[in-house]
Each structure stands twice: as C-alpha cells, then as structure tokens.
Amino acid sequence: MDAAISSQFVTVCGLTFDYDSGRAVDDVSFEIARGTVTALVGPNGAGKTTLLRCLAGLEQPVAGTIAIDGVDVLESPRDAHRKLGFLQDFFGVYDALSVERNLLYAAASLGIAPDRLGDAVVQAGRAVGLADRLKQPAGELSRGLRQRLAIARSLIHAPQLLLLDEPAAGLDPEARSELSGLIRALAASGMTLIVSSHILSELEQYSTHMLAMRDGKTMGPHPLGAAAQGRRRLKVAIAGPTLTARQFLESQTGVSAIAEEPDGLGFDFAGDDDARRRLLRAMMEADIAVSAFTEAGADLERLYMAGGRS
Amino acid sequence: MSAPGLLSVNPELQRNLWLELTVTRLIAAPIVLMAVLGVVDSVSNLWVAERLARFLLWALLTLWGSRLAAESFGDEAAGRTWDAQRLSTQGAWGLTLGKLAGGTAFVWYATAVMAIILLGLGAEDVGGMVYGAALGGLTAQSAALFVVLLLHRFDPRGRRAQATTAQIAGILIGWNGDFLSVPTSVPNLINVTTLDWWGMDFPAKTLIAAIRVVAIAWIVFGSMRLVRRELGHRDGPLGWTLYTLYTIVLVQGFAVGAVNTANGVVGAAGLPHWLSGPAQSLGVQSLVVVTAFALAYLAAFGMPVSRMGLAKLRSAIGIANWVEAWRNLPAWAPGVLVAAVAAIFLSMRLASSTLDVPAPQTTISALGFLLRDIALITLMRLVYRRRTAVALLVMFMILYSVLPALLTHLSGGVFVTLVYPGTHPAAASPVLPWLEAAAAWYFVWRRLAASAQLAKRHPA
Numbered sequence: 001m002d003a004a005i006s007s008q009f010v011t012v013c014g015l016t017f018d019y020d021s022g023r024a025v026d027d028v029s030f031e032i033a034r035g036t037v038t039a040l041v042g043p044n045g046a047g048k049t050t051l052l053r054c055l056a057g058l059e060q061p062v063a064g065t066i067a068i069d070g071v072d073v074l075e076s077p078r079d080a081h082r083k084l085g086f087l088q089d090f091f092g093v094y095d096a097l098s099v100e101r102n103l104l105y106a107a108a109s110l111g112i113a114p115d116r117l118g119d120a121v122v123q124a125g126r127a128v129g130l131a132d133r134l135k136q137p138a139g140e141l142s143r144g145l146r147q148r149l150a151i152a153r154s155l156i157h158a159p160q161l162l163l164l165d166e167p168a169a170g171l172d173p174e175a176r177s178e179l180s181g182l183i184r185a186l187a188a189s190g191m192t193l194i195v196s197s198h199i200l201s202e203l204e205q206y207s208t209h210m211l212a213m214r215d216g217k218t219m220g221p222h223p224l225g226a227a228a229q230g231r232r233r234l235k236v237a238i239a240g241p242t243l244t245a246r247q248f249l250e251s252q253t254g255v256s257a258i259a260e261e262p263d264g265l266g267f268d269f270a271g272d273d274d275a276r277r278r279l280l281r282a283m284m285e286a287d288i289a290v291s292a293f294t295e296a297g298a299d300l301e302r303l304y305m306a307g308g309r310s
Numbered sequence: 311m312s313a314p315g316l317l318s319v320n321p322e323l324q325r326n327l328w329l330e331l332t333v334t335r336l337i338a339a340p341i342v343l344m345a346v347l348g349v350v351d352s353v354s355n356l357w358v359a360e361r362l363a364r365f366l367l368w369a370l371l372t373l374w375g376s377r378l379a380a381e382s383f384g385d386e387a388a389g390r391t392w393d394a395q396r397l398s399t400q401g402a403w404g405l406t407l408g409k410l411a412g413g414t415a416f417v418w419y420a421t422a423v424m425a426i427i428l429l430g431l432g433a434e435d436v437g438g439m440v441y442g443a444a445l446g447g448l449t450a451q452s453a454a455l456f457v458v459l460l461l462h463r464f465d466p467r468g469r470r471a472q473a474t475t476a477q478i479a480g481i482l483i484g485w486n487g488d489f490l491s492v493p494t495s496v497p498n499l500i501n502v503t504t505l506d507w508w509g510m511d512f513p514a515k516t517l518i519a520a521i522r523v524v525a526i527a528w529i530v531f532g533s534m535r536l537v538r539r540e541l542g543h544r545d546g547p548l549g550w551t552l553y554t555l556y557t558i559v560l561v562q563g564f565a566v567g568a569v570n571t572a573n574g575v576v577g578a579a580g581l582p583h584w585l586s587g588p589a590q591s592l593g594v595q596s597l598v599v600v601t602a603f604a605l606a607y608l609a610a611f612g613m614p615v616s617r618m619g620l621a622k623l624r625s626a627i628g629i630a631n632w633v634e635a636w637r638n639l640p641a642w643a644p645g646v647l648v649a650a651v652a653a654i655f656l657s658m659r660l661a662s663s664t665l666d667v668p669a670p671q672t673t674i675s676a677l678g679f680l681l682r683d684i685a686l687i688t689l690m691r692l693v694y695r696r697r698t699a700v701a702l703l704v705m706f707m708i709l710y711s712v713l714p715a716l717l718t719h720l721s722g723g724v725f726v727t728l729v730y731p732g733t734h735p736a737a738a739s740p741v742l743p744w745l746e747a748a749a750a751w752y753f754v755w756r757r758l759a760a761s762a763q764l765a766k767r768h769p770a
Contacts, residue, residue, distance in 0.1 A: 058397070092391045097329070
C-alpha cells in the first residue's frame with residue numbers, strides 16, 4: 001500500500017449519470033481522504049448504488065471525472081480495479097465451486113502471482129472466518145457465510161479502497177455484528193472504505209465521515225465528530241427530572257456534549273464497552289432513575305436529518 | 311498444465327473447466343456414447359451408426375455447443391457475476407476465449423470420445439465427418455457468444471431469453487456457414503471448381519473453407535471487441551471498420567479475372583451475358599457498393615445508440631478533439647465512408663460505360679438515402695427508448711412500402727424519388743435525398759444539444 005498520505009484519495013468532479021428513465025447522479029463533486037470510512041446515506045432511489053458503480057468503473061457517466069489515488073477510473077478502469085474492491089448488494093459467488101476455488105479464481109483474475117495464490121486464499125479466508133470451510137461448496141453456505149465469501153473475494157488483492165453497497169442487507173443480527181467488527185478491523189488497517197447502508201446506527205459505529213445523497217445530489221462528506229475521535233453517542237432515559245443526572249454526567253471523565261432529549265439525555269462518551277458498563281453502574285449507585293441506557297446513532301443521524309434532508 | 315498454472319494464464323478458462331469437466335461428466339460421456347453407438351451398430355449396421363454419429367455430432371457441437379457458448383456469458387449476466395469479472399484485471403481476449411473454449415469444453419471432449427469410438431467401430435472418413443461438424447459447431451458457438459453479447463448491449467437486464475435467442479441465431483448461422491461467405495456461395499451454385507481472386511487461382515472448396523475459417527475468426531474478434539467495451543474501454547469503431555475493409559477487399563477480389571467451371575476453363579465467355587466481360591466487372595463492382603451499403607445498414611440496425619456517446623461526439627467535434635471524436639464514433643460511420651468511396655468509384659465507372667446502365671448520379675442519391683435512413687434510425691432510438699425494434703420496423707414499412715405505393719398511385723412514380731432511389735429518371739438527382747439527410751441529421755443534432763452541453767462542461 002502506498003505510504004504517501006493524500007488528502008484526495010478519491011476525487012469526483014462533475015459526475016453525471018443518466019438512465020433511460022432519468023438522471024440518477026446529477027453533477028456530483030466531492031473528495032474523500034485516505035484512511036477514512038465514509039457512510040454513504042440516503043433514501044431509496046437517491047443514486048447511491050449508481051454512484052458506487054461509477055466509482056468502481058462499472059458505469060460510464062455522461063460527464064465528469066473520477067480519480068482513485070491518481071488513477072483516472074474512466075480512462076483506465078483496469079488499473080483502477082487493482083486499487084479497489086467492490087462488494088455489491090448481491091453475493092455473485094459461484095455456487096457450484098468450493099470456497100477455495102471461488103477465492104483462487106478471484107485472486108488469479110485480479111492478477112495475483114501464481115506462487116502467491118495459495119497464501120492469498122488462506123489469508124482472505126482467515127480474515128473473514130472461512131479458513132475452515134475452504135473445501136465446502138459455496139452453494140452450501142448460509143447467507144451470512146456467503147456474504148463473508150463475497151467480502152473475502154473483494155479483499156483478496158488487498159485493495160486500498162473498498163466500496164460496500166448495503167453490506168448488512170439480509171443478514172441476521174449476529175452476522176451484522178461480525179460484519180461491523182470486520183469493517184472496523186479493515187479501517188484500523190488503514191483501508192479507505194465507502195459504505196452505503198440504510199442502517200445509520202451501524203454506520204455510526206465505524207464511520208468517520210458521512211456523504212448524504214438525495215435525488216442524485218450529494219452533500220458532504222461531513223466529518224462525524226464522535227466517531228472521528230473514538231467517541232460514541234449514548235442516550236440515557238431518565239424517569240423524572242434530568243438535572244441530577246446531568247450534574248452527575250458532567251462530573252464524569254470521558255463524557256461530553258450533553259444535550260437534553262425528549263425522555264432523557266444524550267452525550268458523547270469516550271471509552272470502551274467496559275468503561276460504559278462502569279458508567280452505568282456508577283449512575284445506578286448514585287440513585288439516578290435510569291430507565292434505559294442505549295447507544296444512539298446520534299451524530300450521523302442528526303447530521304443526516306439536519307443536513308442530508310435539507 | 312496444473313490448475314494454478316492455467317489460472318495464471320487464463321483464469322476464466324480454468325474456472326469454466328472446473329465447472330464443465332467434472333469427474334461425473336468425464337466418466338459418463340464415454341459410457342453413454344459407447345452404449346448408444348454400440349447398440350445401434352450391433353442391432354443394425356455401421357451405416358446406421360454413422361448416420362446417428364453425424365446427428366449426434368451436430369447435436370453436440372451445434373445444438374448443445376451453441377447453448378453452452380451463449381450461457382457462458384448469459385449465466386454470468388443472470389447470476390450477476392459478470393460485474394465481478396468486469397472488476398477483475400482480466401483482458402478481453404482472455405475472457406472471450408476462456409468463455410468460448412471453457413464453456414464448451416464438455417461438448418468438445420464428447421466429440422473426441424465419439425471420434426475414438428467410431429474409429430474403433432471401423433467407420434469410414436471419421437476425420438471428414440468430425441471436420442465438417444467441428445467447423446459448423448465452431449461457427450454456431452462463436453456466433454451464439456457474439457449474439458448474446460450484442461443483445462446484452464441492447465438490454466443489460468435481459469436474461470434467459472437472450473441466451474435462447476443467441477442459441478437460435480448460432481444454430482442458424484452454424485447450419486449454413488456459407489451465409490458468412492456469401493461472395494463465394496454464388497460461384498458454388500454454378501458448379502465452380504476454381505476461383506480467381508485478385509488474379510490468383512484457388513481451388514473453390516479450399517477458398518470457401520478458408521473464408522469460412524476467417525469468418526469464424528472475425529466473429530470471435532467481434533465478441534472480444536464487445537467484451538472490451540463491457541470492460542470500460544472506449545476505443546472507437548476499430549473492429550467494425552476493419553471488418554468492413556476486409557469484406558470490401560474480399561468482394562473486390564472477385565471483380566478481377568475469370569471464373570472456371572467444372573466443364574473446363576471458359577472464363578468470362580462461358581458465363582451468361584449479364585455476368586461476362588465488362589458487365590461482369592461492373593456487376594461485381596456494384597456488388598462491392600451493395601456490400602458496403604449493407605454493412606453500414608447492418609451496423610446502424612445492429613448496434614445500440616449511445617446517447618452519451620453521441621453527446622460526447624458532438625461535444626468533441628465542437629472543440630475539434632478528434633481523438634475523443636473517434637472514440638465515440640458510431641460503428642456505422644466508417645462503413646458509410648467506405649460506401650461513399652465505393653459509390654463515387656462506381657458512378658465514375660457508370661459514367662464511362664457504354665452499356666445500358668443506370669445514371670451515374672444514382673449511386674450518389676443512394677448514398678443520401680443511406681445517410682437519411684441512419685439519421686432516422688438514430689433519431690428513433692433517441693426518442694423511443696423502449697420497443698425501438700417495433701418502432702423501427704413500423705417506420706421502415708411505411709417508408710419503403712406504404713409511402714411508395716401511395717406516391718406511385720398519386721403521381722405515377724415521380725414523387726417516389728422522394729423516398730428511395732427508384733427507376734424513374736428523376737431518381738438520379740441527388741439533391742432531394744441529400745436535403746432529406748441534412749434535415750434528419752439536424753433533428754438528431756438538436757436532440758443531443760442538452761446532453762452535449764453537459765458533456766462539454768465536464769468532459770469525461
């Protein structure tokens with residue numbers, strides 16, 4: 001991976017795409033920095049999938065330019081494909097082939113050297129937890145495992161940019177949780193990710209920026225403060241007045257941006273799950289009438305509701 | 311070659327071989343074929359077994375092979391794995407040959423097995439039998455792959471029906487491969503033994519076979535060009551231009567020299583009046599023009615119109631960016647240029663001819679009508695985005711059938727010259743057809759104005 005830091009890892013300028021039925025992407029321009037995780041959010045039909053397909057070089061826009069790490073996607077799509085991976089909103093795996101052969105084919109078709117094919121397959125299988133199922137036909141895997149295989153295929157050539165279109169669609173809660181963990185791990189490794197999803201609370205967990213899309217237009221990307229600084233937005237529901245709870249929270253380390261909400265308080269919290277558990281216990285010991293204590297997709301959701309909708 | 315080795319050479323071929331040549335199939339094919347041919351041989355005779363073998367070879371290589379070739383792409387599009395392949399770094403040649411050879415690997419394996427069984431049974435001319443079936447099968451398979459790729463360009467959401475249409479097209483083309491070598495089919499009908507092509511004598515069968523093999527190569531090349539376009543490359547109508555030039559050179563070659571028949575070398579004198587001497591030469595020259603026109607029409611009908619491509623072309627012409635203009639040029643454009651050169655050349659020949667021939671300006675009129683028709687096809691495709699084929703059919707039925715009948719009834723043939731180059735003396739004037747062409751292209755230009763503005767503002 002190129003060690004050079006560029007603030008313009010993905011550059012989109014004047015991108016316009018038309019379907020027969022109308023304009024899907026309308027004169028869109030934005031830049032995405034290296035190493036960020038950008039949540040691409042918007043209602044159905046906003047143009048998210050079309051935008052991702054354009055970024056991947058799968059669609060030819062009527063106008064505009066796209067550059068990924070300096071490579072012009074429209075002029076040199078094959079060069080751009082070496083730098084990116086794209087997980088679409090369907091699996092697209094070969095059911096009749098084993099997991100190993102699916103990955104071998106993906107590795108070879110992405111130009112990995114013959115002597116590295118075996119290692120690449122093992123590494124990709126391990127990264128998504130499929131190392132013990134390499135000989136199993138893909139058609140026999142569960143939906144969640146097929147999703148993992150599709151992700152492994154997208155990752156096998158160690159791309160610098162990973163595009164994920166509705167990666168959690170159709171997954172059960174456990175598989176979603178695993179997927180979130182995987183995305184966090186990829187982000188931690190320095191990969192740049194663009195994730196399209198309707199599930200804002202999940203995006204909140206790992207996104208550093210939000211790119212909102214509506215009617216073919218984009219807004220952003222906006223930095224997500226809490227996520228960018230390793231903080232999470234929490235919400236505590238209080239039975240009764242919130243004054244005591246507010247004073248208590250103000251005295252706690254790692255708590256900031258306390259705000260009144262309809263049935264309690266919202267606040268940013270810098271700490272892991274254990275710190276969060278200790279905070280809840282401290283509130284209970286302080287006799288604060290906590291009726292609910294949850295994580296809220298507040299930062300992204302607030303931005304989306306405030307800016308994305310306007 | 312081991313799997314990793316073949317994977318690195320052609321991943322698509324290896325993937326298809328994994329899917330097609332399973333252990334079960336490899337074992338089952340010889341058993342089934344041996345059982346069928348052996349039983350027929352034992353209960354009847356070798357003659358019946360040979361006839362059955364011929365049918366089985368056709369069924370395997372043409373009927374089933376064309377299906378497998380069409381599905382080698384159709385299934386990818388239907389299973390939405392084609393996008394993953396487009397995202398790979400595989401080249402267009404690798405993908406095309408991987409699909410064609412790998413997707414049909416099983417029928418070729420079964421063919422090899424059948425040839426061995428027939429040799430074991432003592433059948434005669436097994437080589438000739440397999441050669442004929444293989445040539446037809448290869449034609450059908452490559453044509454099926456080409457057609458399914460072409461249909462995908464028209465409608466990327468089309469699924470199973472496209473594979474079936476492509477299979478039928480492949481069978482029809484493979485059934486009579488001479489369709490692909492039309493110029494050589496004509497002398498074949500009049501019992502020709504040798505052919506003079508560009509002043510050189512060739513055995514007719516050898517030349518026809520060679521042209522057919524080259525035609526298969528052209529179909530595979532066409533498939534590769536379509537795959538290349540799918541992969542995001544925009545390098546203009548190079549493929550169709552080369553094919554047009556090849557065809558013109560091929561046909562032009564027969565305008566020179568004499569034709570030998572089975573009754574001996576008789577040259578032009580032994581042929582009918584209309585196909586001898588200067589008339590023969592002029593006739594073949596006319597065939598060159600007709601071929602060029604036919605190829606231009608074929609490209610206009612057979613390739614979808616890209617509104618984005620035309621808008622970019624309009625924009626590129628506006629700023630004199632000729633490289634970008636070439637990259638977005640429709641496939642029919644070079645064909646029209648070739649047709650224009652051929653038409654001008656023919657009109658000069660007609661002008662100097664002492665024979666009773668049409669007026670020289672007729673070919674220039676025909677060129678105007680060609681340009682008008684291509685503009686109308688383009689306009690219809692820009693206006694009607696659905697059921698375009700039906701709209702085009704209706705339009706050309708009105709233009710070339712209903713309207714001429716009506717105009718003939720009203721004017722006795724004078725106004726028919728408004729529609730197509732007829733036999734009326736007024737048809738020779740190229741003014742009206744060229745005015746019609748200019749008007750039709752003006753409407754196309756206007757239609758593209760908005761998109762071209764956008765393309766100019768943010769050149770892709």
